[in-house]
Amino acid sequence: MVTVRAPATSANLGSGFDVFGAALSRPADVVTVEKAAETTIEVTGVGAQYIPEDPEKNTVGAVVEALDAPARIHIDKGVRPASGLGSSAASAAGAAVALNRLYDRGRSREELVPIAAEGEAVVSGVAHADNVAPSILGGFTVTTAEGTRSVDAAIPLVVCLPDVAVSTRDARRVVPETASMEELVETVGNAATLAIGMCRSDPDLVGLGMSDPVVTPERARLITGYDDVRERAFDAGATGVTVSGAGPAVIAACRERDRRDVAAGMLDAFADAGIEARAYQTRIGRGSTVLEE
Numbered sequence: 001m002v003t004v005r006a007p008a009t010s011a012n013l014g015s016g017f018d019v020f021g022a023a024l025s026r027p028a029d030v031v032t033v034e035k036a037a038e039t040t041i042e043v044t045g046v047g048a049q050y051i052p053e054d055p056e057k058n059t060v061g062a063v064v065e066a067l068d069a070p071a072r073i074h075i076d077k078g079v080r081p082a083s084g085l086g087s088s089a090a091s092a093a094g095a096a097v098a099l100n101r102l103y104d105r106g107r108s109r110e111e112l113v114p115i116a117a118e119g120e121a122v123v124s125g126v127a128h129a130d131n132v133a134p135s136i137l138g139g140f141t142v143t144t145a146e147g148t149r150s151v152d153a154a155i156p157l158v159v160c161l162p163d164v165a166v167s168t169r170d171a172r173r174v175v176p177e178t179a180s181m182e183e184l185v186e187t188v189g190n191a192a193t194l195a196i197g198m199c200r201s202d203p204d205l206v207g208l209g210m211s212d213p214v215v216t217p218e219r220a221r222l223i224t225g226y227d228d229v230r231e232r233a234f235d236a237g238a239t240g241v242t243v244s245g246a247g248p249a250v251i252a253a254c255r256e257r258d259r260r261d262v263a264a265g266m267l268d269a270f271a272d273a274g275i276e277a278r279a280y281q282t283r284i285g286r287g288s289t290v291l292e293e
């Protein structure tokens, strides 16, 4: 038996659509696997009632196939599905690390990234790896067709999750098909600023680099109260605010001393819009961790 804790993640970080990702210190899924002749999946925890246990429909089923590793699998969800916090990815990442260990497949963490990404194709139609990469490797990740690079970074964060669901599949439909040269130049500048900020663990540069003129404005329209939430976070000291992944979670970078106020401001703004929400005071954290074997 192997048990793995796989963290929630935030993809895109504004300027890095389908490229940037960050592991969050909390929340997380816990995935337990045991060898079995046939694969079975049991799901408990947050939002378990919305998650299919059929291996053809659950993200971990694709991982079992890719590693040829049938198992009895238990997923204890700490990351709510359709949250923008890489819920589907956390289970796939945890299963990839756990099954690789259980069956001694000898894959490196980097090699497990495209395997776990197969699970994402099951739910969103695209094997995007920007959530599974940080959930497996930890830290800040840059994923391209050439692979994933990661760096540890100490950045305090708040993620505020409203009590509404936005599926990645739906949120991908509003992504513009083209961008102007002006938007491209702005986006490259912001993304480069953010990457330097991560390497220096500088919340000011990370926040500055979260700005994105192309994808985020379209996605923000799907989140009731977004503009006020953003403004209240900045008022409380946030250095940058954007949509987390495909939403509806909203992520803010800040300094440690402002984190509590940023969380309170974001919660208040959602409450003013009549929406219940939960705020996680978190930070960039570690990747999947083996808890027991």
Ligand SMILES: Nc1ncnc2c1ncn2[C@@H]1O[C@H](COP(=O)(O)OP(=O)(O)OP(=O)(O)O)[C@@H](O)[C@H]1O
Residues within 6 Å of the ligand: 009, 011, 050, 051, 052, 057, 058, 059, 060, 075, 080, 081, 082, 083, 084, 085, 086, 087, 088, 089, 091, 092, 123, 124, 131, 166, 167, 168, 169, 244, 245, 246, 247
């Ligand atoms: N193990 C799993 N955990 C969570 N959701 C799963 C899992 N397997 C399948 N799903 C399905 O995936 C969908 C949620 O995935 P989706 O990509 O939309 O949200 P997310 O992973 O929280 O967000 P994001 O990718 O934007 O960070 C739901 O329809 C859910 O039923």
Ligand SMILES: N[C@@H](CCO)C(=O)O
Residues within 6 Å of the ligand: 011, 012, 017, 018, 019, 084, 086, 128, 130, 131, 168, 171, 172, 245, 246
């Ligand atoms: N990069 C993906 C992440 C989904 O979590 C998207 O924004 O659609």
